[in-house]
Amino acid sequence: MLNIFRRRDLLIRILSGAFLVAVCLSMVITLIPGMTGSTVDPTVGKVVAEVGSEEITSTELQAGVMNLTRSARIPAEMVWNYSTQVLDELVLEKATLQEAERLGIHITEAKLQDRLRQIPDLFPQGKFVGKEQYENLVFERMGTSPAEFERRFRNSLVTEQFRKLVTDSISVSPEEIRKEVVAENETFVLSYAYIDPETVKKEIATPDPLVETYFGQNKSSYQVGEKRIGKVLLLDRAAVEKSVVISDADIRKYYQDRIDSYRTEERVAVSHILIKADGKDKAVLEAARKKSEDLAKQLLAGADFAALATKNSEDAGSAVKGGDLGYITRGQTVPGFEQMTFGLEPGAVSSPVQTEFGFHLIKVREHQQAHLRTVDEVRGEIQAALMTERVQTALTTKGEQAAVEWRKNIADARSIATKYEATVIDIPGALRTEMVPGVAGSGPVMQELFSIEKGWVGRPIPVGTGVAVPLNVEIQPARPAQFSEVKERVRADYLNQQARSLALIQAQGLAQALEKQEKKDIATAAKGLKLTVKTSPAVSRTGSIDGVGSLGILMPSLKTLKQGEVAGPIVAGAGQIVYQLASRSTPPEAVLALQQKNVEQRLRVEKQNLAFNAFQESLKKRLTDSGDLVIHQDVLSQMGTPLGAPPVPMP
Numbered sequence: 341m342l343n344i345f346r347r348r349d350l351l352i353r354i355l356s357g358a359f360l361v362a363v364c365l366s367m368v369i370t371l372i373p374g375m376t377g378s379t380v381d382p383t384v385g386k387v388v389a390e391v392g393s394e395e396i397t398s399t400e401l402q403a404g405v406m407n408l409t410r411s412a413r414i415p416a417e418m419v420w421n422y423s424t425q426v427l428d429e430l431v432l433e434k435a436t437l438q439e440a441e442r443l444g445i446h447i448t449e450a451k452l453q454d455r456l457r458q459i460p461d462l463f464p465q466g467k468f469v470g471k472e473q474y475e476n477l478v479f480e481r482m483g484t485s486p487a488e489f490e491r492r493f494r495n496s497l498v499t500e501q502f503r504k505l506v507t508d509s510i511s512v513s514p515e516e517i518r519k520e521v522v523a524e525n526e527t528f529v530l531s532y533a534y535i536d537p538e539t540v541k542k543e544i545a546t547p548d549p550l551v552e553t554y555f556g557q558n559k560s561s562y563q564v565g566e567k568r569i570g571k572v573l574l575l576d577r578a579a580v581e582k583s584v585v586i587s588d589a590d591i592r593k594y595y596q597d598r599i600d601s602y603r604t605e606e607r608v609a610v611s612h613i614l615i616k617a618d619g620k621d622k623a624v625l626e627a628a629r630k631k632s633e634d635l636a637k638q639l640l641a642g643a644d645f646a647a648l649a650t651k652n653s654e655d656a657g658s659a660v661k662g663g664d665l666g667y668i669t670r671g672q673t674v675p676g677f678e679q680m681t682f683g684l685e686p687g688a689v690s691s692p693v694q695t696e697f698g699f700h701l702i703k704v705r706e707h708q709q710a711h712l713r714t715v716d717e718v719r720g721e722i723q724a725a726l727m728t729e730r731v732q733t734a735l736t737t738k739g740e741q742a743a744v745e746w747r748k749n750i751a752d753a754r755s756i757a758t759k760y761e762a763t764v765i766d767i768p769g770a771l772r773t774e775m776v777p778g779v780a781g782s783g784p785v786m787q788e789l790f791s792i793e794k795g796w797v798g799r800p801i802p803v804g805t806g807v808a809v810p811l812n813v814e815i816q817p818a819r820p821a822q823f824s825e826v827k828e829r830v831r832a833d834y835l836n837q838q839a840r841s842l843a844l845i846q847a848q849g850l851a852q853a854l855e856k857q858e859k860k861d862i863a864t865a866a867k868g869l870k871l872t873v874k875t876s877p878a879v880s881r882t883g884s885i886d887g888v889g890s891l892g893i894l895m896p897s898l899k900t901l902k903q904g905e906v907a908g909p910i911v912a913g914a915g916q917i918v919y920q921l922a923s924r925s926t927p928p929e930a931v932l933a934l935q936q937k938n939v940e941q942r943l944r945v946e947k948q949n950l951a952f953n954a955f956q957e958s959l960k961k962r963l964t965d966s967g968d969l970v971i972h973q974d975v976l977s978q979m980g981t982p983l984g985a986p987p988v989p990m991p
Contacts, residue, residue: 388975401423436502528876528880529875533847534888568769577735580734590726611705613652684704767789772790788810794812860905881895903923
């Protein structure tokens, strides 16, 4: 079942009908409090649209919108911006199903059951999960009953079959395929001048009078955001740690409760030198065998294993560490390697061992038998774990107690701080994005400070050094900035604007110089303007150019450009580009032929999607023209959607 619920296209088709109607019937009365100006929604159960003999009610639409917002995480204030989209999906689904029924398209019970059996979560390894598990899965993923799920699933299969009827005859011509394959594979070499605003900034002066004039022309762009004046009670982790005592009995109990986690498998610390060899190539195999035997002789003569591994091993990951593989346990490596490794004495080096990877020289540094680590061996680990656990618990408890006391008397911060060995930090006026001075990781503290009312004490928030409890002392509303407050920001903005303008002027100058040339030569034109010209490597449509970015921004002009022609200025990032097409290349026919099948399939799917969408729109228009599709705009308006007035057919 997971596969079904993770496929968005099928999910939309399944959900676009009733949209959790059964679940949402009890919710819609207070679905969006205040949406219609009262607690009770007066549109509950009213008809929003009529599609032939079927109706779409406000209940269905509300449930559909809320389902969409949950899955897409749309902010509550934007919920009803999507109502027309959801309503259109509902209309198209009903219209399509009605047309399918008219043409005699239906899904038999046997076909439905067969398709359900293809859902792995319902039939793992071909065996049904059982009625109870089925009901749980459907409710968890869909919020509805099996019967309702099967109805929607059947509808999706009808739509799928109807879609095939409409689109199966669509084909793609060889000319279309070739044109697309060539477009995807052709490469371009460009000679170009990119004028980056950053490089021209040194030519621009920014005296205060000009900067202040710029500020006056753009005052609305400069606001001082809403700020908070507050206090933070910081309970320090280090102070709490001093009061926490970990006894020997505590350590032993912790050890006994988790004793299985301290069992260690038999393991070996091992290094190796690998000479790779493919068993299929006898010459390569024999050369690898000879090299490994030569290395074995050097080791017997006293050569340093790590040095030989670094120089000769073809296992790049371990070679840089002198051949060190760390500890291995049984079952981690191939049989031949494991058998030799676990049979060697510590300090011993093997003769060449052949595996599917080649030849290995193996050195065992340490061999540990399976054993239970004693409490004394792990005492330090346990003490650290207990300390972290108890300090965090104590911090949380003390933070909550301090917050409760502070709420009773917000003027008593100093005495509460003394009682809980805490520090009071003043926030003189900070934006939401600023940090609390001296408190690492205080972003969540500022979020909490901005979420509480004036005079309120917030929740204890974990921070890097302990727990912080914020108090909102005062809210400073957003306001227009004074020039003195944002002077340097304005200067930077003015400089950026002037730099962009100068970059455009220089690019336009280059384009004008090229226009005057009988034979276009961007290098010559740029040299006269002291601009730099670069030549790109061969780059495809999906590639990028150094300093410019994606070639896609140039495609509107580049795809029709002939060799030697020029284009620009074109905005590229913050700058401007003027370029000349040096060459355009198409790969050999053999390369193109390899991609034709995939391209044909993709183009057919794209054309089928367009065709089915066009069919649905045509069907909707036919229903509208015949009066079989009516949208009740007055009900939509009452629901909070600004879509106009009286009931009219959908345009």
